[in-house]
Amino acid sequence: MRPTVHDIAAAAGVSLATVDRVLNQRPGVRHVTREKVENAIREIGYIRDVAAANLAKGRTYPLVFILPASDNSFMHRLNAEVRAAAARSSVERTNIRTLEVPAFDPGALVKVLDELGEERPSGIALVATDAPEVRDAVDRLVKDGIPVVTLVSDLTGSQRHHYAGVDNIAAGRTAARLLGRFLGGARGEIAVLAGSMLVRDHRERLEGFAAVIAAEFPSLSILPVIEGRDDPEMAHMLVADALSKNSGIIGIYSLGAGNRGLIKALKEKAIDRSLTVIAHELTAHTRAALLDGTIDAILNQDAGHEVRSAIRVLKAKADGLSVIDAQERIRLDIFLQDNLP
């Protein structure tokens, strides 16, 4: 049987009340006594029964998710997953609130973060806009003892407790190797469709992609990045245009959203050409395109896993517990026609 507070009391030769004072850092315990109790805790290997403690405290974990107000399918998905998690709140003792902030607006994000500093929720998960002032705001929260997890997009050099998202440099590198290998030594040009180079995850994907292409596939050259602002219409126009003008394009890497437009352009302009296409994010559209051969591979991050992981980590940090690292690593999913879920 697992040791209880009573066992600590017996082992330390003190009363239950004193044990409680030590465990919950309440005042009124002499230094020597406190140490006696702490030693006993260590010796008998006491671990607080979090379930019982939460029951006694009537504890819930108020968590806040800060998401950008972006109108693309991935953010919708993320939002839906947060709501799904909120629907499990009563079982998980969480109390989840979602705040939407304008995308790419560090000022707005900082404002929200600072307000949350007053409110002191049990944890905060945010899709970070990578700016120094945001980093500082996050560091203030962390210093204040509030668990912070970055979601999907990380924050350079910040003190955030955890990042629940994929390694985007690795994603870009993987895309490059897949594309390069699929093209099998052919010579030609690669078009890259991104949302915006202002977003850190897109920048990182491009960085990884370009590095591997340059180092390992010298017969391929990357055209100037097409920025489609994650917007299907715009992506459609820009890609169609590029395909019309440049007949040397043999591959496309779509590292952001707006793939609906990309696919439309491909179906219009490239039925005769055998383009190799790698895209990010599994949606109804990209899935269909993968199955009909318009797209060759899809790289994906599972929004549901990211949200659930963020919640697990925030709860654990709030209780000062450790997490199972391997469990919280968000993996890059690679989908071909054959392994779609």
Add this chain to the structure above:
Amino acid sequence: MRPTVHDIAAAAGVSLATVDRVLNQRPGVRHVTREKVENAIREIGYIRDVAAANLAKGRTYPLVFILPASDNSFMHRLNAEVRAAAARSSVERTNIRTLEVPAFDPGALVKVLDELGEERPSGIALVATDAPEVRDAVDRLVKDGIPVVTLVSDLTGSQRHHYAGVDNIAAGRTAARLLGRFLGGARGEIAVLAGSMLVRDHRERLEGFAAVIAAEFPSLSILPVIEGRDDPEMAHMLVADALSKNSGIIGIYSLGAGNRGLIKALKEKAIDRSLTVIAHELTAHTRAALLDGTIDAILNQDAGHEVRSAIRVLKAKADGLSVIDAQERIRLDIFLQDNLP
């Protein structure tokens, strides 16, 4: 606030004791009263607080993992993950026991399963040997109300509650497409190294692999399967032999274990040849081979995820709760040099 048993009692106009009798299916409640209570439960949306219930019951979940006594790195890994989970037992209220049974021995497995039917643990996870008598033994357990999860290898047509493992047909198909695409239309022969065609997961991988090669890569032909019994020595010998005798081999698919031997053979016999190699299971050896270019891609199933998922599912089933399906889907990991964990 979440409704409690008291709220049910009030809503149904009965006493706490009666609610308790209904909730825990104790006798001595008239049919009409039982229905009144059940309606109240449904109406106010009561959900039992599992943490409090477990506390009151002093409940633990005795779980049994049945693993084959195979001496390959994947099974070692699986074993280690079960032990790691057992180490978390006190926190998770589990009580995990591992039973090793001879591999490929349906009789031994059935015997163990039948004994467990007497013992009635909270749940059983087993690496199934795909045989009718095993299926029947599992179905007996399920009929008896014991939650059963197959792990890594599934059991055809059985009533098991859940399968915690990858879709091996999809894995084989994925391997084929990767290999085919990487080879870019070249003509030649593909060697397949398996453990044994008696194991269901290996058979399925081959089945998927062969289907896609036949359908989509007609320039490739598959050589008769090499059965290395998941043994490095044997794999080494057989692969070296095949490479010596057949200069038409341009690709290799290793769908089982024993990759250490494969890699050794490749380094000895194929330094001059540009073979494309796809292997299963990420180990220290395959990882190194992937990084130095000996292997081109690794397909992997995460043993840790499989074990943790099996435990979550068994606990949920034991409590009659539902699981988050997306969370319990075991994904096929595809690793290239660039996205290794």
Add this chain to the structure above:
DNA sequence: CCAAATTTGATGTACGTAAATCAAAATCTG
């Protein structure tokens, strides 16, 4: 309609922890 059987209610204890109160003991201050 009465006795027997069944159903229901009332109540208490337990699980492991948190939190509060009050009294007793120990320590410190002057």
Add this chain to the structure above:
DNA sequence: CAGATTTTGATTTACGTACATCAAATTTGG
């Protein structure tokens, strides 16, 4: 050393559920 202060102990209640006991009410059978 008295008195003030700090530290410690003892005890109680609570969280939401499980489970047991005994009494009271209701239903059933004859």
